[in-house]
Amino acid sequence: MRTSWVSSSSATCPTSLPGPPTADPLSRRDAPTPRAHEPHHNQGAPHVHQENHDSRDHRGRVGTGARRLLRRRRPARGRQRHQQQRRRLEQRGGGGSIIIGSANFTESEIIANLYAIALEDAGLDVETKFQIGSREAYVPALKDGSIDLIPDYTGNLLLFLDGEATATSGDDVTAALPAVLEPEGLTMLEPAPAEDKDAVVVTSETAQEWDLTTIEDLAAYNSEVKFASNAEFAERASGLPGLKALYGFEPVEFVAIADGGGPATVSALLDGQVQAANIYTTTPAIADNDFVVLEDPDANFAAQNVVPVLNSDKVTDQITEVLDAISAELTTEDLLALNGQVSGDEKLEPAEAARAWLEEKGLIG
Numbered sequence: 001m002r003t004s005w006v007s008s009s010s011a012t013c014p015t016s017l018p019g020p021p022t023a024d025p026l027s028r029r030d031a032p033t034p035r036a037h038e039p040h041h042n043q044g045a046p047h048v049h050q051e052n053h054d055s056r057d058h059r060g061r062v063g064t065g066a067r068r069l070l071r072r073r074r075p076a077r078g079r080q081r082h083q084q085q086r087r088r089l090e091q092r093g094g095g096g097s098i099i100i101g102s103a104n105f106t107e108s109e110i111i112a113n114l115y116a117i118a119l120e121d122a123g124l125d126v127e128t129k130f131q132i133g134s135r136e137a138y139v140p141a142l143k144d145g146s147i148d149l150i151p152d153y154t155g156n157l158l159l160f161l162d163g164e165a166t167a168t169s170g171d172d173v174t175a176a177l178p179a180v181l182e183p184e185g186l187t188m189l190e191p192a193p194a195e196d197k198d199a200v201v202v203t204s205e206t207a208q209e210w211d212l213t214t215i216e217d218l219a220a221y222n223s224e225v226k227f228a229s230n231a232e233f234a235e236r237a238s239g240l241p242g243l244k245a246l247y248g249f250e251p252v253e254f255v256a257i258a259d260g261g262g263p264a265t266v267s268a269l270l271d272g273q274v275q276a277a278n279i280y281t282t283t284p285a286i287a288d289n290d291f292v293v294l295e296d297p298d299a300n301f302a303a304q305n306v307v308p309v310l311n312s313d314k315v316t317d318q319i320t321e322v323l324d325a326i327s328a329e330l331t332t333e334d335l336l337a338l339n340g341q342v343s344g345d346e347k348l349e350p351a352e353a354a355r356a357w358l359e360e361k362g363l364i365g
Contacts, residue, residue: 001251096125097126097127098119098314100127101141101149101150102151103131103132103135103150103260104132104133104134105260105262106260106339107335108151108260110338110342113350113355114326114354114358115149115322117351117355117364118363121364121365124318132150134232135152135232138150139186142186142309142311148311148314149309149319151306151308154170154173154174154304155167155168155238155301155304155305156236157307158180159237159302161180163237165302167302169303170191170195170305172303173305177307181309185312185313186309186311187310187311188309188310189307189323189324189327190323192326192327192330193330193331193332194306194331194332196282197301198233198280199281199286199294200215200294200296201286202291206276206292207294212294214247214296214297215243215249215295218247219247219248219250221275222249222251225249225251225252226252226253226255227251227254227255227277228277229255229257229265229277229278230258230259230261231256234254234256238300240254242300246298246300261277261279266283266289269289282335306327307327308323
């Protein structure tokens with residue numbers, strides 16, 4: 001199997017490129033992963049220190065799409081819950097500071113903004129370091145205190161920390177995680193119902209031509225398949241090694257695209273430069289382009305519920321209460337909608353979409 005590398009800043013996908021990019025250490029602020037046709041705004045944040053150079057903060061003004069959401073009257077239940085939460089936090093003398101990170105894809109930045117805006121609203125001094133990179137970069141940052149909090153996904157986090165883990169269901173994965181996090185000095189809070197899983201995706205034309213329903217069906221065409229994903233997918237237990245072990249799928253070429261299944265990956269699939277790709281299930285491009293998600297009957301991809309993960313030294317009752325309230329409300333449908341608002345026609349900034357959602361749910365004042 002050959003491996004080639006594609007820059008996420010390009011929608012083209014050459015099959016022969018120089019060697020792999022260097023890892024993105026936290027000390028380097030790489031430009032954020034571009035969203036298709038997305039403008040970049042420089043919006044100030046007077047109360048939030050933000051070290052990444054994408055100039056997006058979680059106090060951005062509310063755009064047109066967000067205003068439409070905010071026109072909806074907040075439910076009385078949400079207003080009452082928020083007021084009660086604020087009173088409890090004030091009584092406990094809430095405050096302190098926290099550094100919130102995100103991975104290098106849009107959805108992670110949206111969720112990180114949910115956390116940042118809500119925690120600042122609760123009285124914390126919030127600093128953000130978004131678009132850090134993959135787990136290989138941000139888990140060490142959590143452990144050494146370079147960041148204090150990041151949104152993650154339960155199943156992939158479990159396999160990252162324990163490559164021999166066998167849990168696949170949501171309950172089993174959630175039960176197994178604390179034991180592998182504790183030795184690393186990390187703590188998970190309550191996972192959200194919201195789930196965003198890895199998926200093997202093909203175009204509808206490819207699915208029809210090759211009569212594809214499952215990932216195992218795709219294995220019959222190994223010699224014709226170029227497969228795109230982030231570079232880590234080639235080595236992770238739930239990536240190509242798992243697909244080979246469970247289904248016999250081993251593409252003739254692996255094309256590394258560092259955009260987390262974003263615009264460059266979608267473009268490569270649409271243009272026929274790759275025949276299959278790993279694209280997350282809440283990506284609007286799947287429905288927009290009539291892509292087909294191949295079935296994973298043997299559960300190579302474990303449950304992937306959104307979960308806040310913290311450096312254990314930073315866990316407080318105040319932070320736990322705020323983040324648990326977000327997780328209780330966040331659904332898969334919400335993720336699809338938020339991703340669509342940012343990556344779709346509305347072109348909202350992640351902070352704008354996040355603030356509007358928090359207002360709608362009554363989680364901030």
